[in-house]
Amino acid sequence: NLAVAESRLGDAFLAEGRRDEARAAFQRYHAIFLDLTAAEPNNPDYRRNLAVAESRLGEELLAEGKGSEARKAFERGHTIVSDLLASDPSNRDLQRSISSVSCLMARAWIAEGNAQEAEGWLDKTERCLASLLEGDPIRPLYRQDRARLTGVRGDWHAARGQSEQAQASWRQTVAQLAELREAKGLNGHGWRYLEEYQGKLAG
Numbered sequence: 001n002l003a004v005a006e007s008r009l010g011d012a013f014l015a016e017g018r019r020d021e022a023r024a025a026f027q028r029y030h031a032i033f034l035d036l037t038a039a040e041p042n043n044p045d046y047r048r049n050l051a052v053a054e055s056r057l058g059e060e061l062l063a064e065g066k067g068s069e070a071r072k073a074f075e076r077g078h079t080i081v082s083d084l085l086a087s088d089p090s091n092r093d094l095q096r097s098i099s100s101v102s103c104l105m106a107r108a109w110i111a112e113g114n115a116q117e118a119e120g121w122l123d124k125t126e127r128c129l130a131s132l133l134e135g136d137p138i139r140p141l142y143r144q145d146r147a148r149l150t151g152v153r154g155d156w157h158a159a160r161g162q163s164e165q166a167q168a169s170w171r172q173t174v175a176q177l178a179e180l181r182e183a184k185g186l187n188g189h190g191w192r193y194l195e196e197y198q199g200k201l202a203g
Contacts, residue, residue, distance in 0.1 A: 002032060003029055003032040003033060003036075003049065006025045006026070006028045006029040006032065007025070007026070007029045007052075007053075007056070009025040010022045010023075010025035010026040010029065010056065011188050013025060014188075014192065015188065015191075019060065019063060019064075022060065023057075023060040026053065026056040026057050026060060027057065029053050029056065030050070030053035030054065030056070030057050033046055033049045033050040033053050034050060034053075036049075036050075037050050044084055044087075047080050047083075047084060048080070048081070048084060048094075048097070050077075050080060051076075051077040051078075051080040051081045051084075051097065051101070052077070052097075054073045054074065054076045054077035054080070055073070055074060055077045055100070055101055055104055057073050058070040058071070058072075058073030058074045058077070058104060058108070059104065061073060062104075062107060062108060062111060065111070067108050067109075067111030067112040068108075068112060070104075070107075070108045070111070071105065071108035071109065071112065074101055074104045074105045074108055075105070077101050077104075078098070078101045078102070078105065081094060081097045081098050081101060082098065085097075085098060092132065092135070095128060095131065095132060096128075096132060096141070096142070096145070098128055099125050099128035099129050099132065099145060100145065102121050102124045102125040102128060103121070103122070103125040103145070103148060103149055103152055105121040106118045106119075106121035106122045106125065106152055106156070107152055107155065109121060110152070110155050110156055110159050113159070115156060115159055115160055118156055118159075119156065122149070122152065122153060122156060125149050125152075126149065129142065129145055129146055129149060132145075133146065140180055140183070140185030140186070141187070143176065143180060143185070144177065144180055144185070144186060144187070144189070144190045144193070146176065147172075147173045147176035147177045147180070147190075147193065148173070148189075148193050150169050150172050150173045150176065151169060151170055151173035151193060151196070151197045153169045154166040154167070154168070154169030154170040154173065154197075154200070157169060158200075167201065170197045170200050170201050171201060173193070173197045174194065174197050174198055174201060177190055177193060177194040177197070178194065181194065
């Protein structure tokens, strides 16, 4: 459908480094599910997709250095997923969504210079991922999420001036993602994470 097409278009633009066009596609994706959710507020699929759209918009705002605006988008997404998970607590896809948006919240707080808030969200992400990996320790998507979390821990160390710890975390992230790449286990997000942390290691 049109919403899925806009999301895929945004991903394609990101892969080509065309961030302005990617943001516009994600804004259209968000607007579609905002309208659908307004019409059917109890539809879980619409709400879940709206949460995803909030995260995609937030990531673009974060890339533009707009940490506070990004955090508000992530908070809206977190609220939606938390409500959905309360109704379906054994749903592992929703559990992963909570993990993902919690990690994004940490990144936003790091960008805003609040290490204490960021640490709380990193710890929450850690707990969520530990539970997911306990149930399926070899699933590439969970391992990719673990590698991303390690990288964001490195960002947290860097923000606190702890360069050695940051570099160690980033090296671990790159090694984990490179292993998944060799096993053809990276998705589009994973490739972007790999490029991001390779860049940070290169200085």
